[in-house]
Amino acid sequence: MRLVLxxxxxxxxxxxxxxxxxxxxxxxxxxxxxxxxLVALNIRQSLREIEDRVEIRAFLVEGTTDAxxxxxMKGIGNIPQVADAGYVSPxxxxxxxxHELEEFRDVMEGSFLPASVELRFKEGARDPETVKEISxxxxxxxxxxxxxxxxxxxxxxxxIRNIAGLAGSVLCGVFALVSVIIxxxxxxxxxxxxxxxxxxxxxxxxxxxxxxxxxxxxxALKGLAGGVIAVLMAWSTTTLVxxxxxxxxxxxxxxxxxxxxxxxxxxxxxxxxxxxxxxxHIWRES
Numbered sequence: 001m002r003l004v005l006x007x008x009x010x011x012x013x014x015x016x017x018x019x020x021x022x023x024x025x026x027x028x029x030x031x032x033x034x035x036x037x038l039v040a041l042n043i044r045q046s047l048r049e050i051e052d053r054v055e056i057r058a059f060l061v062e063g064t065t066d067a068x069x070x071x072x073m074k075g076i077g078n079i080p081q082v083a084d085a086g087y088v089s090p091x092x093x094x095x096x097x098x099h100e101l102e103e104f105r106d107v108m109e110g111s112f113l114p115a116s117v118e119l120r121f122k123e124g125a126r127d128p129e130t131v132k133e134i135s136x137x138x139x140x141x142x143x144x145x146x147x148x149x150x151x152x153x154x155x156x157x158x159x160i161r162n163i164a165g166l167a168g169s170v171l172c173g174v175f176a177l178v179s180v181i182i183x184x185x186x187x188x189x190x191x192x193x194x195x196x197x198x199x200x201x202x203x204x205x206x207x208x209x210x211x212x213x214x215x216x217x218x219x220a221l222k223g224l225a226g227g228v229i230a231v232l233m234a235w236s237t238t239t240l241v242x243x244x245x246x247x248x249x250x251x252x253x254x255x256x257x258x259x260x261x262x263x264x265x266x267x268x269x270x271x272x273x274x275x276x277x278x279x280x281h282i283w284r285e286s
Contacts (some may be wrong), residue, residue, distance in 0.1 A: 015110075019222070020187075023225045023226050023229070024226075024229075025182055025185075025226075025228030026182065026222055026223055026224040026225075026227075026263065026266075026267060027180050027225070027230050027233070028230075029182045029226070029227035029230075030189045030223075030226050030227055030229075030230035030259075030262075030263050030266070031229075031230040031233045031234060032175065032260060033175040033230070033253075034230050034231065034233075034234040035171075035234060035237065036175055036242055036282050037172075037234075037251070037259075038234060038237075038238060038248070038249075040168045040172075041162070041249060041251065042248050043164055044164070044168075045249050047157070047160065047161050047164065050157060050235070051123075051126050051157065051161070052120075054119055054120075054121060054126045054149070054154055054157070055119055055120045055121070055130065055149065056118070056119040056134060056138065056147060056148070057116050057117070057118050057119075057136055057148050057149070057253070058116060058138045058141075058146075059114045059115075059118045059144070059145050059146045059147075059148070059260045060072075060114060060115045060116060060117065060143050060144060060145060061114075061142075061143055061144075061145045062114065062238070064115060064143045067115075069087055069092045069115075069143075069144045072117060072141055072143060072144070072277045073085060073117070075141070076117065076119060076138075077097075079134060079137070080122075081121055081122055081125035081134060082119050082122070082132055082134070083120050083121055083122045084119075084120050085117055085118065085119045085120070086117070086118050087115070087116075087117055087248065088115060088116045088117070088118060089115050090114060090115050091203070093113040093114070094113050094115060094221070098175070100236060106189070114145065119138075119163075121134075122273070125191060126154070126194060127157075127158055128154050128158050130232065131149055131154055135147045135285065141183060161277040164236055171247045172268070176266065181268050181270070182270070185270075185274070188274045211275075212272075212275050212276075215271050215274075216268055216271045216272060216275065218271065219267040219268055219270055219271025219272075219274075220242075220264045220265075220267045220268045220271070221262040221264075221267070222267050223264040223265065223266050223267020223268065224260060224261075224263055224264040224267070225263075226263050226267070227259055227260035227261070227262065227263025227264065228260055228263075230263065231251075231256055231259055231260060234250075234251075235250060239251045
């Protein structure tokens with residue numbers, strides 16, 4: 001391993017400009033990848049905040065007794081998908097309506113609003129089928145007059161989330177492939193610059209793995225360095241957008257660490273494919 005590290009340092013001293021160019025290329029490639037990740041992260045966060053508002057509101061018939069409301073709340077409490085439920089009395093409903101619709105305050109004087117029960121769901125239980133099924137269960141109670149939950153809105157939200165997830169996975173794979181190709185191209189330049197040295201190493205009996213290791217380590221180190229630079233660039237971009245346009249969310253510490261390690265893995269993969277291809281070419285020629 002000491003010999004491998006020495007070979008990597010010698011390669012950097014011989015062609016520092018090429019090494020810097022390789023790290024810079026990797027950094028910008030991973031920066032583009034991280035920008036897409038930030039967009040996907042913020043879209044997902046926005047969708048999650050919208051999903052938190054998915055709820056069912058069951059309006060009760062006039063004259064419902066406290067005992068009937070208690071029985072309904074007990075039945076709702078047995079539904080595992082429900083995170084919490086709350087009873088809204090007619091007076092509370094009127095106060096809320098006057099607060100939320102201040103421009104119609106005068107119209108609501110003396111008005112009557114029905115009592116209702118509001119249900120919110122646990123994360124992962126907000127899909128249209130689950131919401132619809134619970135809505136049907138509520139309608140089986142005699143004291144429930146009407147159930148509303150915005151069926152079209154819930155279905156559209158769920159479709160948007162599925163489309164965003166699929167598009168994110170596809171584009172993530174595309175960016176990863178592009179990163180591997182770019183990293184492989186930078187390693188290829190190093191191999192071409194040392195083609196004669198590799199031939200000499202083979203003539204003196206060096207194994208394939210012995211020849212590969214310096215380039216694999218070089219690619220991994222360049223990937224890690226590029227990952228660190230890409231994270232710093234992404235953080236600067238997020239700070240700029242937050243200060244000048246809108247509040248955006250940045251990666252947490254685990255995601256940052258995974259991003260840097262991903263840079264090292266992409267560098268290793270790019271080096272592996274590039275070294276294997278060119279070594280086979282050199283072996284055939286010799």
